[in-house]
Amino acid sequence: MRLGVNIDHIATLREARGIAYPDPVEAAFIAESAGADGITVHLRVDRRHIKERDVNILKETVKTYLNVEASLDEGIQNFLCKVQPQWVCIVPENPEERTTSGGINLKKMKEQVKNAVEKLKSNEIKVSLFIEPEIEAIQASRDIGADAIELNTGRYADSPNPINELSKIEEAARAGINFGLEVHAGHGLNLRNVKHIARIKEIVELNIGHSIISRAVIVGLDKAVIEMKEAIKNAE
Secondary structure, X not given: OEEEEEOHHHHHHHHHHOOOOOOHHHHHHHHHHOOXXXXXXXXXXXXXXXXXXXHHHHHHHOOOOEEEEEOOOHHHHHHHHHXXXXXXXXXXXXXXXXXXXXXOOHHHHHHHHHHHHHHHHHOOOEEEEEEOOOHHHHHHHHHHOOOEEEEEOHHHHHOOOHHHHHHHHHXXXXXXXXXXXXXXXXXOOOOOOHHHHHOOOOEEEEEEOHHHHHHHXXXXXXXXXXXXXXXXXHHO
């Protein structure tokens, strides 16, 4: 199972002071050296952390693969088509939210998402959709032409009774494979709760950010990545 390390909050620290450090580009190098299988960043409309400069440099320096989370904003989509990261994950975005709060609503936005997927794929970019673990959303993702789905594990991570949420994720992961989609997962995962998700054999990639960067403040980024890699490996 691959581990994509989300380094957004390295940039959050940088932006807190409006200075040049810490640099997410340096963080990506450390994370890869510690065993990260990929690097993930979210280029938000409000540019609250990651900037175009970061994405441009990361595309040239990341040795594994670069996954950029992004909304359907036309300017951002055009920018990504020029930069051509290996992956783009289309996510919903609310300017009032602290972090992505749920999967994209494909009932309401199917045509817009389909157009974005076609445009990105025509520029040789693989596309995943961040969705809730629901069969209808998975089928819509297949119909839209996505290469992968990323199942939102936020409800599982926050639930006082995570077993019920876990079963939904397991069912969704099996459905994703049956529909011919690569299955990723992420949101709210940490060293304590990742093991159950890591045991789902249909999931091939986990994207984890906040818990790794938070842990890195205490033990260092390299050790935080190694710890998460070990937690995933030991659970499989």
